Structures are given as C-alpha cells and as structure tokens.
Amino acid sequence: MHTLIQVIIDGVILGGFYALMAQGLSLIFGIMRVINLAHGEFLILGAYMAWVAQEYLGLDVLMTLPLLIALGFGFGWVVSRVVIMPVLERHELMPLLITFGLASVIAGLLTVTFTTTPKVTTAAYSDSVISLLDYRVSVSKAVMLVAALVLLTMLTLFLNRTKKGKAMKATAQNREAARIVGINVTRMYCSAFGLGTAVAFAAGGLFSVTQGFHPFMGGLFTLKAFVIVVLGGGGRVSGTLAAAMFVGIIEAGLSGYVSNIGTSLGTAAAFVLVVVVLALRPEGISRLGGVRA
Amino acid sequence: MTTSATSTPPLTKGQQDHYILEARGITKSFGGVRAVREVDFCVAPGEIVGLVGPNGSGKSTLLGCLSRDIPADRGTIEFNGEDIGGLRTMQVARRGMGRTFQNVRLFPELTVWENALLGRQWKGVGLGKLLRPPDAATRQRAGDLIDLMEIPHLTHLYAGNISGGQMRLVELVMAMMSSPTLVLLDEATSGVNPTLIESLKHYVKVLNDEENVAFIVVEHNIGFIFSIADRIVVLDDGQQLANGTPHEISENKEVIDAYLGA
C-alpha cells in the first residue's frame, strides 16, 4: 500500500512534466499540422541551457525560466521560418524529414559540445526533500510540478482569452478565411511553432534539476509526448493532463515495482500504448490540438 | 412534372424497368448541419442526369454518399441491383462506378499514360498479376480512350505538368477505363476554357452513345448541363426541389425563384 501511494505521487509529478511537454507538441500540430520530430531534442536543448545558466552564470532555474521561454520562442520562430515554412505546402513527408534532420543536428551538436556524460542542473533546493508521513518528494520535483501547472494554465489562458491566441486558433481552423480577414498566416504559424518550442525549453529547464540528462534522450521524449497527445484525444489541456498523469503513473509504477529494468519497460510500454491507442481510435487524432472544430 | 421530394423520378431513356443506381432516403449531417435530407436519387442505364443547386445545397455531399466516399447516416443505395451501403469506396469503384473530382485528383508523379492505366482495377486481382505490367487489353483501352479525347501528345508527360483542362480530360479517361456503367462528373468544367468545354461535352455524348454509360453531372455551368442532360435534379438546402427534363426545369417557377433567376 505504501509503495502504491508513493508510485501515485511520483507518477503525478512526472505526469505534470509530461503534460507540459506534450502540450507543446500538441500546439504545433494543432495549428500547423506538423509533427515536430525534434520536440524532444528541443526539450533537451532547454535542459542544457538551464544547466549552462546555472554553471556559468549562477542563475537558478526558476530565474532562468522566463529567459528560456523567450529564447525558445525566438529559436522556434526562426527555425520554422527558415526550414519549416518553405515545405509546409508540400507533401507531408517533407516537414517530417526536415524535423528529423533537425533532431539529428541538435543531438549531434549537444554531443559535440557537452559529450554524452549525463548532467544535472543544481539548485539551492536540490538536496531538500519534503517528507509527509512516510512519503518523500524531492523539492525540485515539487517545483517542477507546480511550475508546469502554472505554465499550462498560462498557455490555456493565452490561447482562449487573448486576441493573438484566438487568431492562432482561427488560422488553424481555416487558413484561407484567416488570410482573408487579415491575419498574417505565416507569422501565426511561426508564432505557434515558437510557442511550442518555448514550452519545450521551459519543460526541459524544469526537468534538468530533477534528473540526469544526456543528448540522446530526445527521441524518447518526442515519442512520449506523442503518446500522450494521442491518448489525450481531444488535445484539450484537461485531456492532455489526464493522459500525461496516466503515462506518468504507469512509468512510476513500472520502475517502482520492477527492479533494474523498469525504465526500459517504461519505454516499451510507451510504444505498445502508441500502437494500441492508434489502433483503437484513429479518428481521435484528427481532433488533436484542441483547436480543431 | 414531379416536384415532391419522395416521388420516383421518371424513366426517360431506353424504357428499362430497372435503375442502375437507386438511392433512397439519403441523409447526412455534419455536426449539427444537415447537408442532405431524405433525398431519393435514381439513375436509369445510359441516362445523363444533371444535378444542380446553389452552393451548399448538398450536391457534393450527395455525390460523396453515392460513391461511398462519405458514409451516409441513413438511406439505402443499390448499384446494379446490389446493396453497396457497407462497401468501401474502392469496392464501389471496382463494381463499375467511375468518377472525376471537383478538385482534380491525378497522380502527379505518374505520367498521363500511367494514370490512365491505373483507372482499371479489377476485382480480385492477385499479386502475381499486380506485379506484371498492365495487360494488352488495358493498354488497348487506355490508348483508345486517349485517342478519343485527342490527347495522345500528352501520353508521356507527368500528370503534374499538364494544364487544368487537360487534367479534366485525363480524369475522364481514368473514370472510363474500367468500362463503368455509371460515371460521376463533379464540376468537370470548372477552370476549363470554352473550346475544351465543347470537346468535353462531345466526349461525354460519344461515350454515352457508344457504351451506354450513365452520367451524373454536377455543375455550376448551367449551359453545359442543359445541353447534355436527359433529366435534371435540383437540390436546395439538402432537399430535392425539382426533378424533370431540362425543358420542364427551365419552366419551373420554384426553380427560377430559388436558383436560376437569382
């Protein structure tokens, strides 16, 4: 019983992080209809930036966060403007190949710069642990959960309440109509990609304190984000959050109950989930992104 | 003249006692919008039926339902006496219903010749046959149709590189490849120059005469439709507004008010 509750606690924390990560992917797909295969690499890039900011500038992750979001937005904007927009109107495999190449470039650059030795960002609260009854949660993980939830809320508010967010959703629903009413479609797409990347960077920064990371973790994150978005079905934040919690708890359970190979099992489980979900509800995906009618 | 939505359309050509296509009570909604409501639609062998109506009247949806491209919510569809309600698009196509598309759907990475050959897909073709180049009969058919449409000079061009009007002709060739009994022409004249429209009209008539192919013609070009259709069905707001010969339709007050006069 004790293990079960601890597993649920760990799973929920992991789930909060996954939800943030997945919402970035979902946003880009929902608006641009592009699956960003480099999403996980973007996240790891954010993690390394947080690590650099801490090591060389002595900035705490929470202070770096706004910086990461701004950098991520700019980076994503430029990337989409330069390499995604030119192929957006072509066969759908073209954006796929482009983002696949991007993933490779980022993983390679990170390896060359930082080697494959795992890194962890340290923070003032790195070693602190919250203990309640018999259950333990490290402060860094609690911070990650809270920050992730705050960012998710802000993102939802932005999309639903602001003029710019509404314009983005309008573009997703009907590109031509959006163009006619005077929305700059290219700029909208770039902004959406930038926003998705900013979310990935922020998620990476938060993650970098909780666990060791290395350049080749990206693919797995992309995959998990995709699983969650598919599982979440509608792509509404609530759906994504529930799916992320589900995946987080399964993963925490596997590593809690199965010794040694639990993490590997988690990877395998993620894949099995993709196939099962895609097989059972292929139509659920078309509503992906929460911005389609 | 019959204007009621549920009446049986008259047999106009050949006096056969059966329809090749008999659709009854077709209903289709998208979300809350009822695009097609309780429409009956029948086609006799060798008949050219025009389907007209303002934008959003449900023409394309009805066409989609008939070719099983869009699953209907309710209603029965019989094609050549067989219930095709549960079939895939591909299976309907193989039973002899050819079609062209409002937005041309050719395969740009294949040549016109190869596109034409792909129009012929037989039921139960084994892998062994699939792996062989198309047989002599298929090539003969493609050659004859290409000759008929007077486009042999396009044969070896990639379909992505020919003009819009030429694409329409190639689509007609593809639709005719499997010797269909019914061909659906969806806005076949849009974006086509007047000379080519005349040719298109000619080819449709020739195919109709020679092979007794029935056509369902969805059009915005009223002149085109009135000059080739044996019978015209007018849709408005998802329902059948009128059904009769071109002459009857042109005199129908309701139609003039709702559509033609506008």
Place this chain on the structure above:
Amino acid sequence: MSTVVQPAEAERRILAATARPRRKVVKYRSLIVLLLAGVGMGLVPYSGLNDSVLLTLSTMFMWIILSSSWNFISGFTGYVDFGHGVFFGLGGYVTGLLVVKAEMPFATTVPLAAVFAAVFALLIGFPLLRLRGVYFSIAMLGSFLAMRELVLMATPLTEGAQGLVLPPEVNRLFFYYLFLGGAVLIVAFAWWLRRSQFGMSLLAIKDDERGAEARGINTTLLKLTVFCLSAAITGAVGACWAYEITFIDPEIMFRDSFLINVALMTVLGGLGTVWGPVVGTVLFLMVRDTLWAEQGNSFLVVFGAFLIAIVLFMPEGIVGTVQRGERTVLGRLINRVRHRGAGAADADSLETATAVRSVQ
C-alpha cells in the same frame, strides 16, 4: 472498345501510334546498365585490389539493398518509416540466436529472419498503416526504440549488452558476391515494380491516397504487402550482416545512425525512383568515407543539416530532379539544357515541350 474510335481519325491514330510504344532499347536501358554494372563489379575481386576496397564495395552494396527496400515503403508509398532499423536488428538477432543457441546453419536462418521481420511488420503494420503517414512515422520510431530496450532487457535470451559471438567464418568474397547479387536483384525488382500495376498504385497512394482509393485501388492491402516485403528484405540483410561481423549487441544492431543514413541516401538520390537509392548510397558513402572518415558524433550534425538542405533545395533528389524536376529551379535548368535545339512546333506543345521525355 475500338468501336468508340471514329474512322475519320486515322491521322490522329498514326500520331498516337508513334507516341505510345517505346523502342525496346530505351525500354530496357535501365536493365542493360544494371547488368553491365553488375558484371563489372563481379570482376573487381579478380583485379588484384586489396581487401579493404572489397569491404568498402560490399558495404556499399549492402546499403544499396537497405535504402532500396526502405524506398519501397517510404519513397514509393510515401509512408516514411523512421524505425526501419528495427527489422535490420530483428533479422540480425534471429540469425544470431539461431546460429549461437540452436546451432543452425547460417543459410537456413536467413529466410527465417526475413519471415520473422515480415510477420512483425504485419503485426504492427495492420493497425498503423490505416493511419495517415505522420502517425506511422512516429510509431515506427517508437517501435525501434522500444525493441532495442526489449532486446537489451531479455538477457536470458539475447545476453543483453554483453552481446552474442557468432562463429567466425568470415569469407570476404562470399559476402561481396552475396551483397552484389542482392543489390542487382533489388534494383532489377525496383525497375520491374515501377512498371507494374503494383508500383504505379503505390506511387498513386503516395500522391493522393483518397484519390487512389476512389479509383478502386486496394490501398490497405498494397501498403501492408509492400511494408512486409520491405521489412523482409531488411531483415534478411540484417541477418547476413550479423553473420559477417560475427559479434552483435543491441547498440550495434539497433544503431541510431541506421535511420538517418537510410533516409539521407534515399532522399539524396530521389524518393520513389528506381535509381535514386543507388545514386544516393554511392554518393553518401563516398562523401562519408573520404571527407568525413567517422569523426565521432559530428556526423550527426553534418548529415542532419545535409538532409534538411536536400529537402529544402532538391526535394526530388538527384534522380528525381533529372527525371521530372520541372517543378524545381535546378530541374528546369537541366531540362532546358537537354532540350535545347528541339524546336517546339505548335503552341500546344510549347508549354509542355520542356517536359517531354520517356519514362525511366
């Protein structure tokens, strides 16, 4: 059908007759070139070149087989398989296990490896291939990553990270001819496929799947068939390669670089073309081995950037641009050079004259 043709059109029929049937030599040009190249390469071992050249060439042949088989599902059909390495790894492990644990002869294990890969492809292809391309791509990437973990975990069977040692019976020449034969066969098959109803239907699926379905093409069946075929070929190659290198572990058999290599080779040469994978593979390996000689992980950067550049500036690849590149700047240039002097007679053919050329 001939009844349709009106008798007064003899003139046009003559024109058609000259346009349609192509001359035999042109038709079989590709096969002749292939055969000559095959025979030429077959004589190389007798020219006194050293072992390392033979190894380089035999690796090249192997990659030609791999990229050609990837081209079937990704290039022809348009379903980009970013996890194709899973079949390579599975094939290698089937052979490795059967040879080491069951002491079966190598020759028997290769067909088994191919069948195993095909069955696995069938199992995952059935749910995945009904979906649009992007979902297939990412799910295949997932299957690749997951399978590597599974093989790593299943220590009692696969010895995990320790790997398996196969009996060292290396005969360079045997593998040279094996891969050469395979490469010639697969290019011949691709050529055949391109002209068959099957191959044309696959390209149609790539261009417009719903349109293909509406024309009566059984898209689901064809996609599954070609996916299994592609998986079987890759599995068989994986089996042969595992036997050749005599030691396998999950990191070797399920290499990340497999995915980018195969994608880059095919895209560089031209997706969905017969000769694309061959041209792409040869160029890629020449560039990699001469200029880049395995300098650690920076190859990921260079080749990733290279892939992006090709997709941006030459999306049809080298062969695709030469054959039908009217849509790209480079292709139009090539066509202009080719057709300079060939006067366009009438206004109708003028607009399309640049595109006239025979298929393949």
